[in-house]
Amino acid sequence: MTNVASLRYEPTPVGSLPVIETERLLLRVPVQADFDGGWAAAHGDEAFGRHLGGPMPQSVAWRFMATVIGMWQLRGYGMFSVVEKESGRWIGRVGPWVPQHWPEREVGWALAPSAWGKGYATEAARACMDFAFDTLGWPSAAHMIHPDNAGSQAVARRLGSRILRHETLPPPLDVRGPIEIWGQSADEWRSGAAQRG
Numbered sequence: 001m002t003n004v005a006s007l008r009y010e011p012t013p014v015g016s017l018p019v020i021e022t023e024r025l026l027l028r029v030p031v032q033a034d035f036d037g038g039w040a041a042a043h044g045d046e047a048f049g050r051h052l053g054g055p056m057p058q059s060v061a062w063r064f065m066a067t068v069i070g071m072w073q074l075r076g077y078g079m080f081s082v083v084e085k086e087s088g089r090w091i092g093r094v095g096p097w098v099p100q101h102w103p104e105r106e107v108g109w110a111l112a113p114s115a116w117g118k119g120y121a122t123e124a125a126r127a128c129m130d131f132a133f134d135t136l137g138w139p140s141a142a143h144m145i146h147p148d149n150a151g152s153q154a155v156a157r158r159l160g161s162r163i164l165r166h167e168t169l170p171p172p173l174d175v176r177g178p179i180e181i182w183g184q185s186a187d188e189w190r191s192g193a194a195q196r197g
Contacts, residue, residue: 017072018135020080020127027080027094027124030069034081038090039065042112051146052110053176068093077136082111082124091115094124096132096141101170104142104181107132109155121155129159133186142183144169146176156182160192 020027030039042048043061056064071078079095092111107128109121132138143161145152156162161182168174184192 018131020131021085022123022127024085025120025124025127026083026085027127028083029072029078030065030081030093034090035062035065038112039081039093042090042092042110045113047113048110051149051152053173071097071099077131079108080124080128082115082120084115084120091120092124094121095128096136096138099170103144103167103169104164104183105132105138105140106144107141108143109152116151121152122158125155125159129189133189138186140183140185141189142181145180145182147178147180153180153182160184160188 017029040058040061043056043064044058046055049055068079075096075098077096079093079097081090082092082094083089084091090112092109092115094109094111095107097106097108107125109125109128111121111124115121129141132141142164143152143156143159145156147166161184164181164183166178167181168178169176
């Protein structure tokens with residue numbers, strides 16, 4: 001007698017996957033093609049990794065990408081790949097990020113050095129703050145920023161966030177020492193919408 005297995009599909013937290021479009025950017029869930037399309041190179045870059053624990057070998061960058069994609073399955077949200085609409089190139093990652101034991105619900109960002117200085121991080125992070133508050137219903141959002149990362153501090157200020165406290169991240173990131181936790185509440189975000197224009 002043959003043992004016949006059954007196959008069924010069950011709904012996941014992901015459902016249909018969101019895509020956010022801004023003036024210059026497309027934010028979508030990462031896909032395998034992103035790895036060779038810019039993810040591996042960026043995560044292996046010294047400047048990109050300076051405040052994120054250092055450059056990653058390709059094998060570690062691939063596992064991290066799988067983690068980012070996996071958060072979509074586990075939590076129903078996660079970081080988006082940032083794609084420059086004009087060129088179609090992958091330029092970074094941004095969005096909701098809440099690993100286990102993370103100190104706060106985070107909207108984080110990391111863009112490839114070739115995309116720095118163009119306002120892309122702010123543009124993408126604004127869209128993700130709206131997503132976190134309006135779609136996910138978060139009461140607040142934070143940004144974990146290394147104390148020496150002036151670029152990310154400037155983005156946080158442009159978002160209207162402020163330093164809330166200093167804290168050490170959970171292992172293995174604790175070796176980096178205390179980081180700055182910037183953030184704001186959903187009410188603060190909504191009240192600042194007019195100034196952001």
